Amino acid sequence: MKNITRILSAALALCLLAALCLPARADGTQDCGAKLLAITFDDGPGKYTGALLDGLAERGVHATFFVNGVNASGWPETLKRIVNEGHQLANHTYNHKNLNTCSAQTVAYEISAVQALITAAGGDENAYIRAPYGNANKTVKSVVTAPLIYWSVDPEDWKYRNAETVRSNIEAGVFDGAIILVHDIYKTSVDGALAAIDDLLAEGYEFVTVQDLLLRRGVTPEAATVYYSAKNNGINLPADAVGEQAFDESRIEMHWGYAAMKTCLDYGWMTLTDTGEWKPNAFVARAEFAADLARFAGIHTLYPLEGAARFSDVDLTAEDAPYLAWAADSGIVAGYDDGTFRPxxxxxxxxxxVMLARYYARSGVTTQGSLDFADAAKISGWAVDGVSVCVGLGLVQGDPRGRFLPQSRLTRAQIASILVRMAG
Structure with missing residues (x-):
């Protein structure tokens, strides 16, 4: 049902977005501008998978895990963690056999045995499949009832066992829409993959699950069909159109953040999107948060624009420009060394x-709390004091595992909750 629901949601999103006039390219196609990658990890879980999940969480990255039954059966809690942290759990057969040499009955067992483990962990009821060695003949395809996911980037991490080689091989092969193959049973693979992710994030890539990669590129996954990548062929949907960020707004009152968002909308601290939607699960951009904070502070759109002019990439005619000008004049935002704000x-x-700490510093509030987060060492040096202030004011807290997750993104609903806390 989960796969079916997400596919139907994506199909509906395609129709809605056409009507809502997404930014269009010159040829009339819809493109949000995102560069997408799906990184996948095979043969686990194993003793390095926990560290990998920590690293992905620190970076706000989602991945797809193609698990083997012989390994997965011994790591049930890790399987649940994979699902609970927003990753895609997928099927790599139970014994990692060459399915081309197996009978239909054996193929069915190899797949169903792992599917049972995935279902027990809360994963998709008809999980995507990656046949070992990429071997799937007619017999295999006659049995499978889910998409077959192959890869377009293979760093051969199983061969080299060197983190730097894995890193460079991944980066040398990637392209927008690529599916990357790595194995989380090797420490060198985990280290190399995380290093490559850091570099590729800096280049503007966004990491998504295979399922979301296909859906955001307008691909309706079909059973027994092989997919190697999902290039941008004209449909390039934003994150909040599919997957975890999508939400049926006819049920908005059921969303956990509804009360906080309604309060913020009623007081004018937040606004609906340009398309008149709540988008509670949509990630918040830097300019959007600066505008929310400015409206919370009572700043009007007539605020002088000079402060925003210091940023080379801020459009002074944009609706948020006065709010960015106030944030800059107030010392709440400083921009990057190259003179940009990256709104x-x-x-x-x-x-x-950091922005909230600077906001409170204007009133002389510098209360600091203890950084007892399990990942406190991951907080950037320039952000430590800011996080401490927010902890002291009770504005932020850790996740169920006691982590702050400094590089993770925030949704509109989460920002609304913080603004309500600020209002007391």
Whole structure:
């Protein structure tokens, strides 16, 4: 049902977005401008998978895990963690056999045995499949009832066992829409993959699950069909159109953040999107948060624009320009060394904390709390004091595992909750 629901949601999103006039390219196609990658991990879980999940969480990255039954059966809690942290759990057969040499009955067992483990962990009821060695003949395809996911980037991490080689091989092969193959049973693979992710994030790539990669590129996954990649062929949907960020707004009152968002909308601290939607699960950009904070502070759109002019990439005719000018004049935002503000760049938790600390510093509030987070060492040096202030004021807290997740992104609903806390 989960797969079916997400596919139907994506199909509906395609129709709605056409009507809502997404930014269009010259040829009339719809393109949100995102560069997408799906990184996948095979043969686990194993003793390095926990560290990998920690690293992905710190970076706000989602991945797809193609698990083997012989390994997965011994790591049930890790399987649940994969699902609970927003990753895609997928099927790599039970014994990692060459399915081309197996009978239909054996193929069915190899797949169904792993599917049972995935279902027990809360994963998709008809999980995507990756046949070992990429071997899937007619017999295999006659049995499978889910899409077959192959790859377009293979760093041969199983062969080299060297983190730097894995890193460079991944980066040498990637392209927009690529599916990357790595194995989380090797420490060198985990280290190399995380290093490559850091570099590729800096280049503007966004990491998504295979399922979301296909859906955001307008591909309706079909059973027994092989997919190697999902290039941008004209449909390039934003994150909040599919997957975890999508939400049926006819049920908005059922969303956990509804009360906080309604309060913020009623007081004018937040606004609906340009298309008149709540988008509670949409990630917040830097400019959007600055505008929310400015409206919370009572700043009007007539505020002088000079402060925003210091940023080379801020459109002074944009609706948020007066709010950015106020934030700059107030010392709440400073921009980057190259003179840009990067208004559309997604806000991270540590960036938000610094902006809030500067906001309160204007009133002489510098209360600091103890950074007892399990990942406190991951907080950037420039953000430590800001996070401490937000902890002291009770504005932020850790996740169920006691982590702050400084590089994770924030949704509109989460920002609304913080503004309500600020209002007391």
């Amino acid at each position: 559309e760049k997604t806000l991270t938790r540590e960036q938000m904390a």
